[in-house]
Amino acid sequence: MQNQVTIAMCNRVGEEGDVTFAGRSVVVDSYGNVISEADGQERLIIADIDLSQTAVARKRRPFLGLRRPEWYA
Incomplete structure (x- = not known):
């Protein structure tokens, strides 16, 4: 987290063709601490x-x- 910004990353869940999407969306603060995180389910x-x-x-x-x-x- 060297740029020291809050990051919100989202990912879809499920499969499409040969590709599996793991989910695990996350929000991370300026210090690299996880504020909120989804599991591998739709959340x-x-x-x-x-x-x-x-x-x-x-x-x-x-x-x-x-x-x-x-x-x-």
């Missing part, structure tokens, strides 16, 4: 997030200053 997950915590996380661990854009491809 609706709800999470309360405090977006102001992103600024707090970036002050505590200033990873963005360690970026090396000159190395980006």
Whole structure:
């Protein structure tokens, strides 16, 4: 979580052709803590997030200053 952002990731459940979708949707906070997570079944997950915590996380661990854009491809 070096970019220190809240992430909401969703995935479908079930099969389509040869592809199996595992579900496991998740919401992760700026510190990498799982706020809410679905299992492998069809679920609706709800999470309360405090977006102001992103600024707090970036002050505590200033990873963005360690970026090396000159190395980006």
